[in-house]
Amino acid sequence: REQPIFSTRAHVFQIDPATKRNWIPASKHALTVSYFYDATRSVYRIISVGGTKAIINSTITPNMTFTKTSQKFGQWADSRANTVYGLGFASEQHLSQFAEKFQEVKEAARLARDKCQDKTELTNPALGITSHQVLPSPIISSNGPGEDKLFRSQSADVEITTEKERLKKMLSEGSVSEVQWEAEFFSLQDNNSKLVAALHEANANVDQWKKQLVAYQEEAETLRQRVAELESRGTPDSSSENNKEELSQTLEELELLIKAKDEEIQLLKSHKCARWEAEGEREETLQKLQELEARNAELERRLQLAEQSLAESLAERDKVQSEVAKVAELMDVKIFELSEIRQGLAKLVE
Numbered sequence: 025r026e027q028p029i030f031s032t033r034a035h036v037f038q039i040d041p042a043t044k045r046n047w048i049p050a051s052k053h054a055l056t057v058s059y060f061y062d063a064t065r066s067v068y069r070i071i072s073v074g075g076t077k078a079i080i081n082s083t084i085t086p087n088m089t090f091t092k093t094s095q096k097f098g099q100w101a102d103s104r105a106n107t108v109y110g111l112g113f114a115s116e117q118h119l120s121q122f123a124e125k126f127q128e129v130k131e132a133a134r135l136a137r138d139k140c141q142d143k144t145e146l147t148n149p150a151l152g153i154t155s156h157q158v159l160p161s162p163i164i165s166s167n168g169p170g171e172d173k174l175f176r177s178q179s180a181d182v183e184i185t186t187e188k189e190r191l192k193k194m195l196s197e198g199s200v201s202e203v204q205w206e207a208e209f210f211s212l213q214d215n216n217s218k219l220v221a222a223l224h225e226a227n228a229n230v231d232q233w234k235k236q237l238v239a240y241q242e243e244a245e246t247l248r249q250r251v252a253e254l255e256s257r258g259t260p261d262s263s264s265e266n267n268k269e270e271l272s273q274t275l276e277e278l279e280l281l282i283k284a285k286d287e288e289i290q291l292l293k294s295h296k297c298a299r300w301e302a303e304g305e306r307e308e309t310l311q312k313l314q315e316l317e318a319r320n321a322e323l324e325r326r327l328q329l330a331e332q333s334l335a336e337s338l339a340e341r342d343k344v345q346s347e348v349a350k351v352a353e354l355m356d357v358k359i360f361e362l363s364e365i366r367q368g369l370a371k372l373v374e
Contacts, residue, residue, distance in 0.1 A: 030125045031058040032118055036072055036079050037110035047110055050079045057111060057122070059129055066136040068129045070109075080109055086134035090126040098123060230372055237365050240358055247355050254348050271334045278327050285320055289313070 034057050036050040050072075057072045057080065072080035082102045090100045098119055099110040113119040292313060 027061055027063075028058040029061055029129075030122075031056055032122055033057070033114070034118070034122070035112035036074075037112065039108035039110070041107070044108075050074065054114070055079065059125055066140065068133050081105075082109060084126070084129050084133050086130060086137060088126075088130060090123050090130075092119060092123060095119070100126070226372065230369070233365055233369060237362065237369070240362050240365070244355065244358050244362065247351060247358065251348070251351050251355065254344065254351060257344060268334065268337065271330050271337075275327065275330055275334075278323055278330070282320065282323055282327075285316055285323075289316060289320075292316075 033054045035054050036057065037047040038050055040046040040048050051074045055072050055074055057070065060069045060071050061067075062069065068084045070080055070082045070084065071078060082100075082105060088100055088102070090098055092098045093110075095116045096113045096119055097110060098113075099108055101108045111119075111122065113122065292309065
């Protein structure tokens with residue numbers, strides 16, 4: 025009875041026999057791949073079972089080589105099965121462990137072969153053949169190209185075929201169920217580790233969300249205080265409205281006064297020729313005109329000052345309103361985030 029000496033999980037592939045380039049997946053999910061040792065024949069095999077079918081049944085020989093083609097994928101050629109097997113692992117560590125075990129088993133197979141050859145030489149010396157002994161049938165190579173030439177006679181083929189049938193029967197009766205139980209055990213271990221990792225992650229997320237909730241609450245309180253300050257600063261809006269109305273009324277009065285003075289100036293200019301007939305009236309008119317122009321300039325200066333004051337007042341008011349709107353928008357965002365965090369905590373508690 026073969027005993028498993030190492031097991032792991034991997035996605036199994038076989039080379040496409042038509043193209044010899046593309047990989048064909050042997051199953052939809054990862055399977056248990058195990059090293060087995062047959063003590064009766066002193067051979068090592070790699071076996072993987074999917075359902076009741078042996079997907080991999082590869083006997084390891086000393087000349088086999090396991091090649092890492094990427095960080096998580098490796099392959100080896102089996103000339104007896106006339107195929108190339110490929111394994112895709114979950115991590116680089118699993119690939120390295122499988123490759124190291126392959127090298128160990130390959131070395132053990134070499135030692136077992138050498139030991140078997142030594143025993144054959146001791147029990148069957150070449151000089152012991154006599155004339156009445158039956159010579160073996162023509163020798164046939166049992167290994168593929170590139171392997172050591174281990175020869176067996178045609179008479180031994182019948183015994184090996186019978187042995188293969190017996191081993192297949194034993195494999196179907198015992199090894200398949202054992203590999204299935206081992207696969208279920210590995211599956212339960214994987215599920216358990218995933219559940220433990222998910223629990224740790226959930227606990228870490230809960231602690232992080234609690235800290236974030238406290239920080240958001242503090243930030244929301246700070247924003248509320250800031251809004252209160254801005255609202256207290258923005259209370260003079262009624263007085264600013266009154267100032268605006270007064271300034272607008274003053275501007276209208278000044279514009280009317282300037283308009284009246286312009287009409288008076290035009291009237292004076294139209295009549296100045298007639299009034300200049302008298303020198304005294306001329307000087308008086310010129311003086312009055314100068315006074316009116318000076319007063320007009322003073323009114324224009326006051327108008328400019330009033331317009332500048334009105335613009336500053338409006339700009340200050342717009343600035344306060346914009347800042348209040350930004351703070352209110354930020355508060356809405358934080359309140360929405362707080363509601364999402366509360367919902368997440370409620371789901372975690374459930």
